[in-house]
Amino acid sequence: MDLLAHLEAYVATVDEMSFSRAADRLGIAQPLLSRRIKTLEAHFGGLLFDRSRRQVATTELGMLLLPYARDVLDRSQRLDQVARSAQRSRARAVGVPTDCAPAALARVIRAGAERGTTLSVRELPPAEREARLTDGTLAYALLRVAPEHASHRVPLGLATAPPLDARPLTDSRRARPVHLEDLRPRRTGAATGTASCAAFSAAIGARTLPLPILTLTEDDVPYARDTLARAAARSGLPEQLVRPGGPAATALAETLAGRAVLLCDEPFARRHGADWAPLADSSLHRGYDVRATPRQGGGDVPQWLSGVLAATAGAGAAVQAAGWRPESADASTRLAAHG
Template identity: 65%
Template sequence: MDLLAHLEAYVAAVDEASFSRAAERLGIAQPLLSRRIKTLEEHFDGRLFDRSRRQVATTELGVLLLPHARDVLDRAQRLRRVARSARRSAVQAVGVPADCGPDALARVIRAGAEHGITCGVRELPPEERLAGLADASLAYALVRVPPEHAALRVPLGLASAPSDAPDGARPTPSADRSRTRRRAVHLEDLRPRRGSGARHGRPAAVPILTLMEDQLPDAEGRLLRAVARAGLPEGAVRPAGSVATALAETLAGQVTLLCTEPFARRHGARWAPLGDATLHRGYDLRAAHRGRGPAEVPHWLAALLAAAVGAVTTESTTAAALSADGDAPSRLAAHG
């Protein structure tokens, strides 16, 4: 027996002094209301209404139980309000790559507040984002998938030192933008020419560093196979240590860094996209499964996270991101 539904039928019948009006008030059929009251009477082993009269009259037992029934219904209503408030105030953790721009992530948090959701952005490695969805410690997360099967594709390229900046000097933002875009680079173009910095009979090559986001087995395997096909020397690719050290070596011209265009632009590096699209990043935006209903990602969140990772997006996704945040120039810049 659904005790709350039966108590609601009982209290409504007392308030309305009519089974038909009580049923109308609750939005149910009168026979259903009558059955609920009869079931409740069987449960309490006593009659709640005197049906021998023309009008609905409450028995002594019905009068005695009425304040307790109201108290149960009031407590249940307060419990619903508390649960609703808790759902609204609970932090919805969002798992994102560690190389997203703080300004883009701040827009995600601000947009969440505008939609009545408290977003907590967590910058995590790919494996931890996937695990967070599985144990529901994350409400939403960007999950790495092969780029050919991804909903979001993020172009990767090689960041290098600005050619016209003095050592140790950071270029201005306008200079960054003017230098950032270049023609696509192919790994074959990176093969060292004979006589260029040769040492011990082997030509020198500028190493390619990879960030943690690209150190997944599938992504690493693709890159290493492409490097081998391009004829680059063994050891041409190696994982970066700390991000700060990798950036320092990149800006000093000692290495190139595999990264996204927004990441290179934020740190004043020159950037050229990789011509091989199979080496780019691929993401799906997923929600943790909670309850029986399908897990869905809000459209506004999908658009803003696509911008945060520098994904190649459709016109409709870009429009949604722009509508979620009025700063159109910054939003367009975030899309690259």
Template identity: 65%
Template sequence: MDLLAHLEAYVATVDEASFSRAADRLGIAQPLLSRRIKTLEEHFGGLLFDRSHRQVATTEFGVLLLPYAQDVLERTDRLRRAARSARRSAVRTVGMPVDCGPAALARVIRAGAEHGVALGVRELPPERRESGLADGSLAYALVRVPPENAPLRVPLGLASAPAPDAPDGSGARDGGGLGGLGGPPPPRAAGAVHLEDLRPRRGRGAARGRAPLALLLLAEDQVPFAADRLGRAMARAGLPEGLLRPAGPVATALAETLAGRVRLLCTEPFARLHGVAWAPLHDTSLHRGYAPRASERQPAAARVPHWLVTVLASGAGAAAARPGGGDEDGDADAVARLAAHG
């Protein structure tokens, strides 16, 4: 027996003093309401209504049980309201790349608050973001995809030690320490970098026997399709095999970069945040591609809202977009906003 449905039939009949009006109030057929009342009477072992008169009258037994039935229904209603409120206020976790800056992540949380959605942010490597969407531990995430198929694209470039005459005056290129961390951000290097430019120079005045600097990959760029693509591009450019290697701890990678011993593949916001010089890669097929996705395990987050597409793109450092991320109506709006921000 569905006790709540039967108690609702009982209380509605008392309130309306009519089986037909009670049935209309509950949106059920009168015979069904009558069966529920009879079943409830059998369950409690006593008559709830006196059916010997034309007017429905509540028996003494029914009057005695009425306040308890009303209390059960009131508590049930409060429980349902609390559940609805909890669903609305539940924190929806967003998976973001590990190299996003704190301010960018804070903007994601703030945007959620402005739209009445409690968002939490987790910085995770690419494979953890995809698995989080699959198991429902993440509501939304930026998923790595090839840039040519991506609704959001993030330019990648090479970070290196600032020149000796950089604004912070660190002289880190010639091994003068780790200056630049915490100083004003160096200007963006002019012009895009071709991988061929990384080959050792030949001829008079060129340093003989000097090998090209190693190129470090952050965890975000160690996804197989991206690393393989970069490796093939470097081979075509005539660069030695094995020049690519994982960055390891970010602090160590930055220290090596600032000391002029390696180059680091990263985004411009990351380079500016950490005080290293940066120049974009000319080959856009080597840039990052992202698709904002929602978890199928969380019905409340069935789609990525257009406002979230925009703030996720900004947080990841996206510089271009095309339709395909988030809901259909939101994509055009997100693209327009991203275009307005350059």
């Protein structure tokens, strides 16, 4: 017996003093309401209503049990309210890349609070974000995907140590896209490629030997490694030139000391005082999708959440800031992007 449903039928009949009106109030058929009351009477071992009269009347047993029935229904309603409130306030974990800007993470938390959702932001490497989304530890995650299949793109570029006598790059003095060929070994003091800006030229042009290209954990995914290796080979770069940079702080230290070039996005480079020039090869850029855990049905991700999560990785504004457009790439870049 569904005790709550039967008690609702009993209390509604007492309140309405009519079986038909009580059934209408509960949105059920009158015969169903009558059966519930009879089942309840059998359960308690006595009549709750005197049916010998023209008007419905509550028996002595019915009056005795009425306050207890109301109390059970009231407590059940409060229990449901508490459960719904707890569900709404439960923190939902979202996975984002490591080394995100604190301001971007704060925007994620505020966006959730404005919509009555408590979000817990967790910075994780790409493989761990995907694994934790699959096992349900994360409710949502920003996942790395191939840029040609991505909903969000983040241009990658080369970060270098700024020259001591040069002003930092500004929006009005932004670097033009560079090619990996600019890092090829040279036989003379002249650069083999066209340097995209004075800062980048100063960082790589004074060396006979090429600077190593360091990669961050965010780019330690199979397709990204393979794409970068193929692009480096096409550009004539030694295979050992491209290597993982280890912890971000170590890679940055090597870069700012002028001993390496760091492959990263522009916001990351600017936050740490490095000069940055975007790569012309769009196949080397990062791609992201925002997805929900399969344990929650893998349903649609709210549009507002997709936008703020993508922004933590530098998507959206970063694409416009770098000045990259698919139609702006030259023919060789478009061919490279298609393999």
